[in-house]
Amino acid sequence: MAEGFLKSLDENLEVFSAGTKPAEKVNPFAIKAMKEIGIDISNGIPENVDNYLNQSFDYVFTVCDNARESCPVFMGDVKVQLHIPFDDPADAVGTEEEVMPVYRRVRDEIMERFRIFYDKSILNSY
Numbered sequence: 001m002a003e004g005f006l007k008s009l010d011e012n013l014e015v016f017s018a019g020t021k022p023a024e025k026v027n028p029f030a031i032k033a034m035k036e037i038g039i040d041i042s043n044g045i046p047e048n049v050d051n052y053l054n055q056s057f058d059y060v061f062t063v064c065d066n067a068r069e070s071c072p073v074f075m076g077d078v079k080v081q082l083h084i085p086f087d088d089p090a091d092a093v094g095t096e097e098e099v100m101p102v103y104r105r106v107r108d109e110i111m112e113r114f115r116i117f118y119d120k121s122i123l124n125s126y
Helices: 002-009 028-035 096-125
Strands: 057-064 078-086
Touching: 002 096, 028 096, 078 096
Parallel strands: 057 078
Antiparallel strands: none
């Protein structure tokens, strides 16, 4: 969801998303939550963070509560590494009516935190 939101803010941003244990496909609840706000992430392909460890990045974010502890160390040129924790909505269980509010809450938290980051760090650098 963070990748989709950042890409929606600025088409000039090059954004990659990867996880330590990527799923086979993008979570359908995440797709639905993002579609509700007009962002289509249905064509995303979950990737393993190992694919990016030796690359150069301006920013590397870890976003899940436990990601700081489980995320590998980036060996490439990383200017700024930030940890912005969110609950992992994939941990939500129950019916769609019970799970979707979790995805919406996390989506909204991601939007708020990354909007602030973008406004302060990216827009100010143009």
